[in-house]
Amino acid sequence: MTDLNDLYQEVILDHNRCPRNFHAIADATHRAEGYNPLCGDRLTLYMKVDGDVIADVAFEGAGCAISKASASMMTDALKGRSVSEARALFDRFHRMVTMPPDRAVEDLGKLSSLAGVRDFPVRIKCASLAWHTFKAALEHEQRTSTE
Amino acid sequence: MGIAGSERAGPHAGTADASGSPASFDVQRIRADFPILARTVRGKPLVYLDNAATTQKPQAVLDALTGYYTGLNANVHRGVHELSERATEAFDAGRERVQAFFNAAHSREIVFTRNATESINLVAYAFAKPRLKPGDEVLISAMEHHSNIVPWQLVCEATGATLRVAPIDDRGELILEAFDRLLGPRTRIVAITHMSNALGTVNPVAEIVRLAHGRGVPVLLDGSQAAYHMRVDVQALGCDFYAATGHKLYGPTGIGVLYGKTQHFEAMPPFLGGGDMISSVTFERSTWNALPFKFEAGTPHIAGAIGLHAALDYLDSVGRDAVAEHERQLLEYGTEVLSSVPGVRLIGTARHKASILSFVMDGVHPHDIGTIVDREGVAIRTGHHCAQPVMERFGVAATARASLAMYNTREEIDVLGRALHRVREVFGS
Numbered sequence: 139m140t141d142l143n144d145l146y147q148e149v150i151l152d153h154n155r156c157p158r159n160f161h162a163i164a165d166a167t168h169r170a171e172g173y174n175p176l177c178g179d180r181l182t183l184y185m186k187v188d189g190d191v192i193a194d195v196a197f198e199g200a201g202c203a204i205s206k207a208s209a210s211m212m213t214d215a216l217k218g219r220s221v222s223e224a225r226a227l228f229d230r231f232h233r234m235v236t237m238p239p240d241r242a243v244e245d246l247g248k249l250s251s252l253a254g255v256r257d258f259p260v261r262i263k264c265a266s267l268a269w270h271t272f273k274a275a276l277e278h279e280q281r282t283s284t285e
Numbered sequence: 286m287g288i289a290g291s292e293r294a295g296p297h298a299g300t301a302d303a304s305g306s307p308a309s310f311d312v313q314r315i316r317a318d319f320p321i322l323a324r325t326v327r328g329k330p331l332v333y334l335d336n337a338a339t340t341q342k343p344q345a346v347l348d349a350l351t352g353y354y355t356g357l358n359a360n361v362h363r364g365v366h367e368l369s370e371r372a373t374e375a376f377d378a379g380r381e382r383v384q385a386f387f388n389a390a391h392s393r394e395i396v397f398t399r400n401a402t403e404s405i406n407l408v409a410y411a412f413a414k415p416r417l418k419p420g421d422e423v424l425i426s427a428m429e430h431h432s433n434i435v436p437w438q439l440v441c442e443a444t445g446a447t448l449r450v451a452p453i454d455d456r457g458e459l460i461l462e463a464f465d466r467l468l469g470p471r472t473r474i475v476a477i478t479h480m481s482n483a484l485g486t487v488n489p490v491a492e493i494v495r496l497a498h499g500r501g502v503p504v505l506l507d508g509s510q511a512a513y514h515m516r517v518d519v520q521a522l523g524c525d526f527y528a529a530t531g532h533k534l535y536g537p538t539g540i541g542v543l544y545g546k547t548q549h550f551e552a553m554p555p556f557l558g559g560g561d562m563i564s565s566v567t568f569e570r571s572t573w574n575a576l577p578f579k580f581e582a583g584t585p586h587i588a589g590a591i592g593l594h595a596a597l598d599y600l601d602s603v604g605r606d607a608v609a610e611h612e613r614q615l616l617e618y619g620t621e622v623l624s625s626v627p628g629v630r631l632i633g634t635a636r637h638k639a640s641i642l643s644f645v646m647d648g649v650h651p652h653d654i655g656t657i658v659d660r661e662g663v664a665i666r667t668g669h670h671c672a673q674p675v676m677e678r679f680g681v682a683a684t685a686r687a688s689l690a691m692y693n694t695r696e697e698i699d700v701l702g703r704a705l706h707r708v709r710e711v712f713g714s
């Protein structure tokens with residue numbers, strides 16, 4: 139049985155206590171709301187995309203430790219990346235948290251600390267909420283740009 | 286099958302001694318009647334404290350369900366053969382048992398539905414909607430479950446009526462004066478919960494009915510929570526409708542109850558159309574079956590009615606007053622234990638409340654509390670409890686909720702208390 143400390147690792151608790159990039163971006167080019175009706179977690183993601191680069195990304199909202207830490211680490215991980223790199227990272231993160239718990243995970247740096255959710259199936263949504271919100275923000279922009 | 290009206294003194298019947306504690310209430314013997322309570326969860330004994338979501342089922346209910354399917358299975362009201370007759374008898378006996386349980390005047394005033402939600406919808410659509418005109422009002426309270434909000438929003442939207450909401454105070458009590466003021470000349474129905482699932486508040490429903498009837502306004506009470514914690518006498522309350530749900534009454538899922546006064550049920554059009562609810566059908570016109578069958582279209586949940594019968598027999602064999610007293614003591618103890626955990630704040634501190642401990646903890650989201658206590662085998666609910674307006678009223682996104690039933694013990698509350706200390710440890714505070 140997985141120990142609770144595998145889920146609530148120090149790095150996660152730290153990002154929960156002091157979330158990074160926890161603010162609005164006034165001149166964001168992309169924005170999306172994420173909501174997990176099961177637990178009431180809510181977050182707003184702001185992005186400033188400059189050409190093909192995510193120049194800035196931040197979030198606001200309220201949620202459980204897992205969703206908050208995940209959003210915080212995600213913003214750290216996405217900042218400065220190209221959009222296509224960010225999309226690839228979304229896929230890798232998604233694969234990591236949905237893989238069977240007995241399989242070894244790819245090293246995604248700090249993000250790997252969230253692999254513990256695989257033993258807590260109802261919490262996978264908490265870890266992926268920020269990432270799905272990020273994806274929605276990107277899609278939204280694409281839709282508006284094709285109009 | 287039990288006879289309507291019988292309050293049989295079962296093996297666990299409790300009588301209160303002078304100190305008010307149910308002297309002969311033997312919780313361990315009760316626990317032995319619930320097979321699921323013997324199982325472990327994550328290697329620990331199950332501590333089931335999510336009763337407000339659904340209660341566990343005693344062996345008697347499981348036996349009744351199996352007994353029906355193995356010895357009696359047939360459709361009701363349709364066959365002349367032996368099995369159909371016996372199944373019909375058992376189904377009808379279930380209705381009579383429900384009638385006795387709520388002390389309704391007639392069994393035709395008891396309609397079987399799927400759950401409380403469907404019971405409320407039946408009243409919203411078949412009773413309220415035909416009477417509502419633009420500018421009319423439906424009055425609910427700020428502590429309602431979504432099941433007693435959304436159906437009213439839908440019929441208001443369809444008719445141009447307005448939904449009015451009576452406020453609650455910081456303890457989670459209905460502000461009765463405000464409710465009284467909101468009862469206006471355009472109020473066509475009051476729909477209010479007997480007991481809040483998110484706060485535990487028990488509303489002064491007799492007074493509410495009196496005030497509403499004083500203005501000629503009919504009242505629906507949502508008894509989903511109250512019905513398994515206290516005696517409910519619909520005639521004494523005088524309410525027009527009372528909704529309850531079998532799975533919280535220690536009975537099966539998929540069977541609900543709607544009590545309604547005969548005069549209302551008679552005046553109402555059917556809710557759903559189909560078999561069983563008609564007396565004759567031609568393509569030009571159909572005529573409706575007698576009460577309560579007018580409101581029971583299609584093959585009913587026969588096993589559910591039989592299982593619910595067994596559940597109510599069981600609950601009364603233990604004794605509803607004894608259960609209420611046991612739960613009152615546990616609630617008091619639980620309130621003490623939770624209040625002694627640093628950083629814990631109770632949400633819902635009404636003077637009259639039952640069986641619900643809703644709480645938040647400084648710096649820890651309820652969802653994380655739920656996950657950590659689950660590792661100790663403790664099942665609680667976390668989230669908004671289908672009562673988002675209540676969460677908003679108290680300025681929280683969610684709460685953790687421990688809810689009690691007849692089989693819970695002080696030791697289980699202690700396990701919860703220790704698990705909450707563990708939460709503090711994990712979060713390093």
Ligand SMILES: Cc1ncc(COP(=O)(O)O)c(C=O)c1O
Nearest residue numbers: 400401402430432482509510530
């Ligand atoms: C106060 C209240 N009303 C209504 C309901 C709805 O019950 P059901 O889902 O069985 O229809 C519940 C339970 O979830 C409840 O607690």
